Structures are given as C-alpha cells and as structure tokens.
Amino acid sequence: MQINVPELSLVLLVGPSGCGKSTFARRHFAPTEIVSSDHYRAVITDDEAAQYASRDAFELVHQIVEKRLLYRRLTVVDATNLKHEGRRPLLDLARRYHFMLSAIVFDLPEETCQRHNVGRTERVVPAHIVTNHAGLVPEALKGLEREGVRRVHVLRSPEEVASATVSRLPMRFDHRHDSGPFDVIGDVHGCFEELLALFAELGYRLVTRPGSGGAPEVVVEPPEGRKAIFVGDLGDRGPDTPGVYRLVMPMVRAGRAYCVLGNHDNKLMRKLRGSDVTPAHGLALTLEQLEREPPELKAEILEFLEGLPDHLLLDGGRLVVAHAGLREDLQGRVSGRVRSFALFGDTTGEKDEDGLPVRLDWAANYRGRAAVVYGHTPVPEPTWRHNTMNVDTGCVFGGRLTALRYPEQELVSVPAKRVYCTPPRPFLAPREASQAPAEEGQTTG
DSSP states (O other), rough: EEEEEEEEEEEEEOOOTTHHHHHHHHHHOGGEEEEEHHHHHHHSSSOTTGGGGHHHHHHHHHHHHHHHHTTTEEEEESSSSOOOOHHHHHHHHHHTTTTTTEEEEOOOOOOHHHHHHHTTTOOOHHHHHHHHHHHHHHHHHHHHHTTOOOOOEOOSSHHHHHHEEEEEEOOOOOTOOOOEEEEOOOOOOOOHHHHHHHHHHTTEEEEEEOOSSEEEEEEEETTOOOOEEEOOSSSSSSSSSHHHHHHHHHHHTTEEEEEOOHHHHHHHHHHHTTTOOOOOHHHHHHHHHHTTSSHHHHHHHHHHHOOOOOOEEEETTTTTSSSSOGGGTTTOOOSSSHHHHHHOOOOEEETTTSSOOOOOOOOOOOOOSSEEESSSSSOOOOOOOOTEEEEBBBBTTTSEEEEEEETTEEEEEEEEESSSSSOSOOOHHHHHHHHSSSOOOOOOO
C-alpha cells in the first residue's frame, strides 16, 4: 500500500496495543516527528507502561504537538487514538493551526495483536486490554470520517503493514526554494491586450506561432531567470478571458510563471464542475466567450484551476502572494479559513450599501516578516503599507495593469485601452477618472 502524507499533516496512528504502530512509525518517520504517549510515560516515571501517569503523559503529548504545529512540522502521534475523547484535543490543535489531518489505522486481527503483545520484551499489556482495543477499531474508523479526517489509510494484515510505503506530498503553496526574481501581476480580468503590453514593458519576449487549431497563439518567454506571478482573477468582466487563459496556462505548465486562485477563478471552476453558480459579476460574459471556443478549452481551464494553490510561499518565506492577502498566522497553512481569506479577504459576512462584502482592513494591523503582495480590491496607486502591497489597479475598470518587480520593488504598469466595465464603487481619483477612456460595449457589473 502506498500511503501519501501531505507535508503539512498531523498523522494519527490508530490501533490496538500490539499492532505494530511504534515499529511502523520508527520505520517510516524521523524520531523527531514521532510524539509517543509511551515515551512521555517513561519521561515522567521511567516506565513506558505506567498507565497511572497517562493523564500527565498526554498533557505533554499535546504540548509538544502544539509546538510542532506552530513551527509547521509534520507530526505523528503514536498512541492508540481509538476513542473520540482521546483524539479530540489533537483534532482541535490541527484545526487551530490549520493543519491537514491524516490517520493510519491498524485494523489487524486480534490474534495477531495478542501474539505481538506476548512476544514483547517490555510493555506487555494484559490480554483483555488488547481484546478491548480490537473491539474499538470499527467505531474508530467511523469516527475518523465524522471528525473530518480526510486521509484515512487502513492496514488489515501484517503483510500490508510490512509492505506499506510512505511518501511525503509537497504542499502546492510551498516554493520557498525559489527566490526569483519575479514580476507579480495584478488582476487581469480578461484584459488580454493590456497583458501583452505589460509583458512587453517588462521585457518579456512575445512569439506568435501557429496553434493546434490553426489559429495563431502567443508564446511568452520571460527574461533570463525571471518568472511571472499572477495574483488571480484572470477572467470575467474583460473582453478576452479565453485569450488570457490560453496565454497564462502554458506559462505555468512550463514553469515560467506561478498563479494563485482568485475568487473569480474559483467561481468559474465551480461552474465548470457543474455546480449551481449565479453567473453574476462578469461570469456570464466569460461563459458567453467560452461558448465561441473549442469545447476542450473548458476542460483545460478546469484542470488548470483545480491545480492552483490559494497562496504562494516564496523566497525562503520572505514573499507571500495571495489574491486577497493573508495574515501571518495563516501563511503556509491549509484549511477552509486560509482558503477563504486568501480568496475573499477578511470579510464579516455582511454587505455594505453598494451590495459589496464588508471587508476588514487586515493590512492595517499586519506586522509579518514576509512581504505580502495581493490584489482583489482595486486601488488607484500601489503603495507599500506595513510590508504589504495591493497591485490591482483596476485595468478592467479603466485603470491600469500593474506588476511589481521583486526583489527590485519597482512598479511597471500600462493603461487600460478603455473602460470595459463600470466599477461598483469608484476607485480612481476624480482627475484620473475624467481622463479615462469612455466606456464602450456591455457592462456586466
């Protein structure tokens, strides 16, 4: 059996005494990754089997697990973990620190566990305890599913335990090894021509060649060593969402660019999956544009969007890119809360007088060590604020398409060719708004 464990995981070993959990843990995980209840009984009493010290031992287990999760370290809990009340503190810690939960369940025949137990040179437990433990395994399996443990691997025989291999799955967001340099590009929203113009300003080489369907396609080649990073919202509201995706997807596949998921990208992904999504805020226009494209483009876009991270950790953790920004305590972590913040910002769940979500100003209180570059809410001019920068300058609304060159901290931008969509709330200064090109065509809100 191949057991895939995400690198940002809290792994629960679940099974009766004598099933081989500790041996399995030592074979597949580093000693520092294993937090064992037996070990802490011994630390307290010099006796791993001292059940009378279990309460204090588990108090230490929970403290060590919490510190490891705080420092983003994969952690394996070696205990029976057969009862919900014993698992609950660990489940709570995983949720508090935005860790993925995995379980490896040893559902071995009781006879096997009894044989292993009596063959031990130490820590032999009474036979009735092994029997009791074995009877708890089926309920534990049901409980893990109810408790939200997404990855449950079940080993049902000594042969499966012996032949199992464990692989670490890298996290999509983790590119700390890549130090750039980068060009972080704000919300494109279907502004294909402006994106080409911005690439030209940044010194990217644009090569036109015949595409697979006979129509010409543009291939983007970055300057030596550089990569583009898109902050999400590639489509909606603008004139050529399909063209933007056709331009960006090959760049990401070839390792010439990164891209994070934006809230508009997420909505399109859900629609392409067949979910009941209201086609508002420009999605109707995107769907209309896609209907004029070959049907395989939709499948290609869906596959692309499903592979995007909700944020990126780069340059040794010194740079974070997320569509709507990300607080320091959520960076480099995985949960629904992390995803929601990265896509929508710090929202209250309420709507303002313009019908827009009420967002808290998370950047006003940001004091993190990593620079956070984001978009989502258009601003007239990008500025550094508490080590954060919003590079969405509202191209689709008649503003500009902007890129931040990192680590140079230089801004490069090109003006919108026209107003493609009326913004729900003015964001340009009065003088800038009066000089913006007159709006043409359909307004999608």
